[in-house]
Amino acid sequence: MHVVVKESPALKVVERSTESNDTQGKPLSGRKIGLPTKSVLTRSDYTIVVSTRLNYAAVVFLRVESVKRKVARLNGPHLRAIEERSGMGLEGYGYSFLVAQAQGAPLEFDVLSDDGSIIGHEKIIYSVVSRGYQWAIDTL
Secondary structure: OEEEEOOOOOEEEEEEOOOOEOOOOOEOOOOOOOOEEEEEEEOOOEEEEEEOOOOOOOOEEEEEEEOOOOEEEEEOOOEEEOOOOOHHHHOOOOEEEOHHHHOOOOEEEEEEEOOOOEEEEEEEOEEEEEOOEOOHHHHO
16 A cells, blocks of 8 residues: 655655565566655745655655744644654654545645744645555545
8 A cells, every 4th residue: 555645736746666676686566666755845934745655554754844934843633743763753754644544534734833823734635556556445
């Protein structure tokens, strides 16, 4: 399962998956090639990096990069803070989106400044694909 974000004028895919091989050096069957693995959402006050790495389960990680103001946090349903000392936390990702819990609901959240005021609201549409193909059951 893999999350594929829907690009928009503000949200651009910047990395896609490449071919990978098994431990014997042979191409994997049902491999996931060309799927977005990193996207960047750009606004005037902030940038949000969206990581959708290839994984055994559909997963999304978010990293906020402040441009003009200090962004303190994201607030939205199905978002969980990531421990700073975890693997993704060490890479600067502060949040994960619980795809299974969201049950098809969009990735939607407020962007809050260091003083607690809302400086943005984002809604990212996505689909869940299996081996690069979208199945009806995956979109429920």
